[in-house]
Amino acid sequence: MTRQQQAVTAARDYRAANAAAIVCSLAELVALPNISRDLVAVRRNATALRSAFAARGVTLDLVEIDGAAPVLTGRIPAPKANRRIGIYVHYDGQPADPAQWRSHPFEPTLYTAAIEHGGRPRPLPADSEEVEPEWRLYGRAAADDKAPFIALLAALDALQHAGIEPSSEVVLLFEGEEEIGSPHLSAYLRQLRDRLDAEAWLICDGPVHQSRRPQVIFGVRGLVSLELTVYGPLHELHSGHYGNWAPNPAHSLARLLASMKDDDGTVLVEGFYDSTVPQGDAERAALEQLPRIDDELRHALGLAATEAGNELLAERLLLPSLNVRGLAAAGVGDAARNVVPATAQASIDIRLAAGNDPEAMLNLVTEHIRGRGFHVVGDDPDERTRRTHPRIVKVTREPGYPAVRTPLDVPIAADVLAAAEAAAGEAVISLPTLGGSVPLHSFTEVLGVPLLVVPMANHDNNQHAANENLRLANLWYGINLMAALLTMP
Numbered sequence: 043m044t045r046q047q048q049a050v051t052a053a054r055d056y057r058a059a060n061a062a063a064i065v066c067s068l069a070e071l072v073a074l075p076n077i078s079r080d081l082v083a084v085r086r087n088a089t090a091l092r093s094a095f096a097a098r099g100v101t102l103d104l105v106e107i108d109g110a111a112p113v114l115t116g117r118i119p120a121p122k123a124n125r126r127i128g129i130y131v132h133y134d135g136q137p138a139d140p141a142q143w144r145s146h147p148f149e150p151t152l153y154t155a156a157i158e159h160g161g162r163p164r165p166l167p168a169d170s171e172e173v174e175p176e177w178r179l180y181g182r183a184a185a186d187d188k189a190p191f192i193a194l195l196a197a198l199d200a201l202q203h204a205g206i207e208p209s210s211e212v213v214l215l216f217e218g219e220e221e222i223g224s225p226h227l228s229a230y231l232r233q234l235r236d237r238l239d240a241e242a243w244l245i246c247d248g249p250v251h252q253s254r255r256p257q258v259i260f261g262v263r264g265l266v267s268l269e270l271t272v273y274g275p276l277h278e279l280h281s282g283h284y285g286n287w288a289p290n291p292a293h294s295l296a297r298l299l300a301s302m303k304d305d306d307g308t309v310l311v312e313g314f315y316d317s318t319v320p321q322g323d324a325e326r327a328a329l330e331q332l333p334r335i336d337d338e339l340r341h342a343l344g345l346a347a348t349e350a351g352n353e354l355l356a357e358r359l360l361l362p363s364l365n366v367r368g369l370a371a372a373g374v375g376d377a378a379r380n381v382v383p384a385t386a387q388a389s390i391d392i393r394l395a396a397g398n399d400p401e402a403m404l405n406l407v408t409e410h411i412r413g414r415g416f417h418v419v420g421d422d423p424d425e426r427t428r429r430t431h432p433r434i435v436k437v438t439r440e441p442g443y444p445a446v447r448t449p450l451d452v453p454i455a456a457d458v459l460a461a462a463e464a465a466a467g468e469a470v471i472s473l474p475t476l477g478g479s480v481p482l483h484s485f486t487e488v489l490g491v492p493l494l495v496v497p498m499a500n501h502d503n504n505q506h507a508a509n510e511n512l513r514l515a516n517l518w519y520g521i522n523l524m525a526a527l528l529t530m531p
């Protein structure tokens with residue numbers, strides 16, 4: 043048996059003997075309110091985590107930039123380690139409105155199954171009571187993202203109990219502002235760069251695959267957005283007296299938007315796809331292996347067809363997208379009036395793929411708009427400007443951040459996948475990119491090492507919504523995973 047296999051066995055045995063205590067320790071951590079903007083509450087979480095790790099001989103420094111939630115950083119000592127990896131977890135959570143929750147978000151409650159599948163609340167287990175893997179602990183941040191802390195602590199206990207030494211030294215970084223966009227992460231990484239000297243960073247966050255199979259994710263999409271306002275007459279006009287004469291900004295905006303994308307979903311902005319890093323052989327092979335979920339998704343969503351001739355969702359996520367996220371001009375339905383609107387607005391988000399520079403992508407779209415004969419302004423145009431230019435659009439850019447994509451064949455990838463497989467006892471999915479956007483680029487930009495996302499939570503955890511929950515089987519996997527990562531060959 044390899045040390046890793048011994049470690050996973052030890053994790054399983056330890057968990058079987060201590061399941062009730064492990065669930066209660068998660069409940070205790072979830073009971074601490076942790077909404078990102080509540081600095082006092084967030085700091086309390088940091089202190090609790092520091093004590094929990096100190097009790098296992100892991101000293102964490104609390105580092106604080108003025109006005110920001112602190113980060114915790116330190117190392118899990120491993121005197122004979124043959125490698126050094128980084129583990130990142132965040133301890134803050136999304137806001138939670140108790141009125142929308144079945145049980146209070148910060149009074150963690152154990153249910154016998156998912157609520158929507160008839161799960162009933164039950165007391166936390168007493169010592170040595172049997173604990174079912176399908177039970178779920180409900181509470182804010184149970185899944186996103188407090189589960190990895192408990193998994194790591196339990197794995198440390200299990201290894202210590204079995205007398206197994208870690209073979210990976212682990213650098214820890216725990217953040218308290220992830221749910222508000224990590225505004226100080228870059229600054230913290232810069233400040234702590236010398237101490238964060240891992241060969242790769244493992245981001246412990248997010249869900250496993252919808253099929254419940256574990257996955258390792260090699261990237262996230264980036265994001266930029268822009269607001270467009272097209273101008274008509276200085277004020278709304280009666281459509282009987284002036285329709286057919288006064289240009290209508292809604293039509294004008296509709297034509298502009300239509301020019302950006304063809305009927306099949308291909309973006310027509312010149313150069314839009316040019317900077318995207320093409321898929322390599324390893325990515326193509328990974329896409330081949332993904333469980334086929336597209337038909338089921340189309341069915342569930344009531345979609346007769348999807349873009350690009352039903353091309354796979356996982357492939358579409360590797361390209362940048364241009365999405366109209368909202369439209370407005372005068373009123374519709376009960377609010378409809380017979381007017382020529384004075385303005386029309388569209389809100390657009392652009393998801394970025396690997397290689398896309400956020401500013402450059404916004405420039406391409408702006409150039410496209412100019413190419414359609416619009417006079418582009420950055421502020422509301424004055425009357426003189428409106429009298430001079432027949433077609434005016436105000437473009438307001440919201441700066442964003444780039445994507446991250448780690449090549450699937452970086453040396454550490456095989457070891458992390460092997461660790462996840464040892465932990466899960468089944469094949470693990472390699473997902474080239476997460477659909478969502480997460481500002482992880484600062485890790486690769488500042489630290490210059492590869493980054494992999496190693497999730498453990500169930501996909502149906504209601505992340506960010508009411509009734510967030512963690513399925514205990516996923517916590518059990520997480521404990522095995524941490525034990526396997528600590529003992530990578």
Ligand SMILES: [Zn+2]
Nearest residue numbers: 186187247248
């Ligand atoms: Zn999260």
